[in-house]
Amino acid sequence: MRQAIVYTETMIHSAPEQFAAEAPYQIALVTFEDQSRLLVRISGQRVQIGDTVREIESSLTYPIFEVLS
Numbered sequence: 001m002r003q004a005i006v007y008t009e010t011m012i013h014s015a016p017e018q019f020a021a022e023a024p025y026q027i028a029l030v031t032f033e034d035q036s037r038l039l040v041r042i043s044g045q046r047v048q049i050g051d052t053v054r055e056i057e058s059s060l061t062y063p064i065f066e067v068l069s
Contacts, residue, residue, distance in 0.1 A: 001055040003068065004030035006047050007037060028053070030065065040065045 009028040012019070019025070026042040030053060040053075044066045047053055053065040 002032065003052060003054045004032045004038070004040075004065070006049050006051045006053060007031045008049060009042070009047055011046075028065070038063065042066065045069075 007029045009026060011024050011026050013024045015023040015025070026046055027039060028042050028047055029037055029039050031037050039062070040055075041062045041064045042053070043056060043064050047067050052068040054068045055063055056066050057064040
């Protein structure tokens with residue numbers, strides 16, 4: 001799976017209707033090695049700017065990443 005670096009992140013407390021039951025949750029803008037960026041959902045431990053994350057699931061709605069420990 002892909003790895004990336006967290007460029008910025010935020011916690012969603014007031015989510016759109018289709019994700020309201022999942023709030024609060026974290027999303028992050030991540031940067032890949034080729035300098036492209038993608039908005040992803042974070043699972044598990046909260047990430048910070050500069051953390052390395054890896055993809056654990058790819059869905060049609062959004063890819064899910066977790067911190068690389």
